Amino acid sequence: MxxxxxxxxxxxxxxxxxxxxxxxxxxxxxxxxxxxxxxxxxxxxxxxxxxxxxxxxxxxxxxxxxxxxxxxxxxxxxxxxxxxxxxxxxxxxxxxxxxxxxxxxxxxxxxxxxxxxxxxxxxxxxxxxxxxxxxxxxxxxxxxxxxxxTKSAIMNFFKDNMFDAEMVSQSEKEMKVEELAASYGLSPDQVRSTDIWEMDALDAVELVRKRKVFLRMGKVYLPYTSLITIIVxxxxxxxxxxxxxxxxxxxxxxxxxxxxxxxxxxxKGGYGGKEYSATDGHTISRHQIDSASSKFFPLCMSSCHSHIRKNHHLKHGARRQYGLFLKAIGLSLEEALAFFREEFTQRIDSDKFDKQYGYNIRHMYGKEGKRQDYPAFSCASIILNNTPAHDDCHGCPYKHLAEDDLKSRLSGSKMKNENIAEIITLSKMNQFDKACTLQWELRHGQEPGSLQSTIVHPNQYYELAKEVIGVVKLGV
Ligand code: SF4
Incomplete structure (x- = not known):
């Protein structure tokens, strides 16, 4: 070897x-x-x-x-x-x-x-x-x-990349107009007004095999849409x-x-900081999540938490974003299975939960599939990957929520209007990390700008919040 x-x-x-x-x-x-x-x-x-x-x-x-x-x-x-x-x-x-x-x-x-x-x-x-x-x-x-x-640029491209293709002249096209129209489901007039390209059949083997091309004497004749298919x-x-x-x-x-x-x-989407995959000895039980969410979670994770409590379900993107976050703050596999089961089985039966979701949760903990210890997502990864659809609850609220929704989410945290406006302005300027950092500072009674670092990871937000509020006092 x-x-x-x-x-x-x-x-x-x-x-x-x-x-x-x-x-x-x-x-x-x-x-x-x-x-x-x-x-x-x-x-x-x-x-x-x-x-x-x-x-x-x-x-x-x-x-x-x-x-x-x-x-x-x-x-x-x-x-x-x-x-x-x-x-x-x-x-x-x-x-x-x-x-x-x-x-x-x-x-x-x-x-x-x-x-x-x-x-x-x-x-x-x-x-x-x-x-x-x-x-x-x-x-x-x-x-x-x-x-x-342009057409001339495409010709240059063919020359540089050794594609043996040429545009068919109007007179030659006229001679084949009926066959071309029949081959591509076009009217003769459409063929006359469309550019048709001639190419060696060996360059279009896939289309020839699928009988999707007009072939004559070792040459294929293609409209633009088929031409791009071959190049691609x-x-x-x-x-x-x-x-x-x-x-x-x-x-x-x-x-x-x-x-x-x-x-x-x-x-990883540009994130080069600390990886959060396992805790440094801290653990959390599923019964402590409500309290932790209200005190320590960033908006992205408290949104997932409220969603699962209200709808008793999380779609794949949110399950992964939230599940890996929970794992990294110390929720054990057994507790995670119990937590998701208690919620999901309010809508589906236990067997279905085991078949459809149990594997997925064990997979996050490295107990299935590649058995990898997957780290929690960084802010960069949440912001850049897997953009949420309108009915998804994952993603970063500062990046993915509409202004009104973000405003109402922030108002829920009893923040002053001028502070909310400031956070929204930062979000609108695509400074999501700064918006989140400012929200962290205001929420924890700190002066704006006093946090020495910028929030780049939801688990960093959580750790800093725990440090400043104190673990013992809150019993989490
Ligand atoms: S900036 Fe990061 S921690 Fe803050 S809400 Fe967005 S994804 Fe979550």
Missing amino acids: QFDNRSRRSKILRDVNEIKASNSYTFTSVGESNLCMYELAPKEEITLHDFEDIASHRLKALRKIEELKLRHEKGTYDDFLASMTKELNPMFEPCILHKTTKDEDRNRIRRNDVIGHFALRLAFCRSSEDTKWFVTHEIELFRYRFQNE QRLRSIINGAMARGNRYMGLIEEHDRLLPRLERLC
């Missing part, structure tokens, strides 16, 4: 040296098109700070795409595209590369596009769930950018293949102190 690792390591070293020695790759030599298939990794050396910075920027864009997809789940694709243009373009320069005219800016954006993609590939290749998430949102990003390209299929297979290789080699990267913690942080 050791021998195997050694030979793999020397192969990586050989590859690295080959890449460094090759003069064929620079950011300006990958072609003139705005898009690329990310087949060649960048060979340029960059600082770790830039690496992390560029990767976090791209990650924010992918999270935004996730958020917009969820928001438009039941809407039309056109509405989704309109939101992408409105919200993604201003925050992510590669989306406006096709409008960028200065060479200097174009090269910088293209460079960051490639570095960001490869950095995240590395960060997300370590588990199949992460890989799946990354590939899904990268493909959505590519699809969006592709449809903003090839891109997906390139990324998946590279990430599977990355996963195999990850164990051999000797970067335990520098690169690996950064990749870890990227995956």
